[in-house]
Amino acid sequence: MSNLAYERLHANLQHLKLDTIDTILDNYLEIAAKDGKTTLDVLDYLVDQEKKNKEASSQERRMRLAGFPVKKGFEEFDFEFQPSIDRSVISDLASLRFVHNAENVVFLGPPGVGKSHLAISLGIETVKAGLTVYFTRADTLVEKLKMANREDMLEGKLKTLAKYKLLIIDEMGYLPFDNEGAFCFFQLVSRRYERNSTIFTSNKSYGEWGDIFHDHVIAAAVLDRILHHCTTINIKGESYRLKERKMHGLNSCVVNKILDVRGEIEG
Ligand SMILES: Nc1ncnc2c1ncn2[C@@H]1O[C@H](COP(=O)(O)OP(=O)(O)OP(=O)(O)O)[C@@H](O)[C@H]1O
Ligand SMILES: [Mg+2]
Secondary structure (H helix, E strand, O other), rough: OOOHHHHHHHHHHHHOOOHHHHHHHHHHHHHHHHHHHHHHHHHHHHHHHHHHHHHHHHHHHHHHHHOOOOOOHHHOHHHHHHOOOOOOHHHHHHHHHHHOOOOEEEOOOOOOOOOHHHHHHHHHHHHHOOEEEEEEEEEHHHHHHHHHHHHHOOOHHHHHHEEEEHHHEEOOOOOOHHHHHHHHEEEEEEEOOOEEEEEEEEEEOHHHHHHOOOOOOHOOOOHHHHHHHHEEEOOOOOOOOHHHHHHHHHHHHHHHHHHHHHHHHOO
């Protein structure tokens, strides 16, 4: 290859942002010449490497933008600890059919039973499938919507939030919304209705959602839209946090026992 062609090739690769090919080209051309690869083999390999790297960095970017507070997948979830969860329903959700059909998922249950964990696991699967996800706590979301409303920017904010293929709204009901918050939240649910999927987690039963919104009419309108196409996972069981605390309690007993025994030996 002439010097001019070589330099132009690298300049064009950089211009087209084909960074992987630009980086591996020289080495790979040497190896390919030694191995007697055809031009088609070389092109196929280089383009495939570029595609794989682009996909990996796009996934990394989407994972970062999703804003998961922790990255916990299904493989870290102990289903035996929580027998009230129907695994076949979770497997079906993990197929992401609900995302493709713009359906919703609601995880209900007391603290520590794994609602946020499972919501995040579904979010991670969705990012891996090449789709956009955004995770937010309900109170943070409503504060942002209210601020946008006051700055006359609610429309733009709703548009952005409506676009995510999956929006995860965690901790519905820990703090009630005021009238403005309830109005903004209703707008968001309306925008996403039958267009994109939303996952909610809450420790309040549907009957108690009226208290979250103060206004039972808005609560009914929100629930009507959410539940029209929705899978509800009602988790009844013990807190996993409590289990871990018990284990730590057990460990400190063991430590005390060891200290006692050591005291007896030394004393
Ligand atoms: N069955 C489980 N297997 C493994 N880890 C679990 C399980 N259930 C919960 N956990 C872990 O326990 C902790 C609490 O779970 P999580 O945050 O999902 O609870 P939650 O139902 O959302 O509770 P809260 O209502 O207080 O927000 C997390 O660290 C989570 O990863
Ligand atoms: Mg939670």
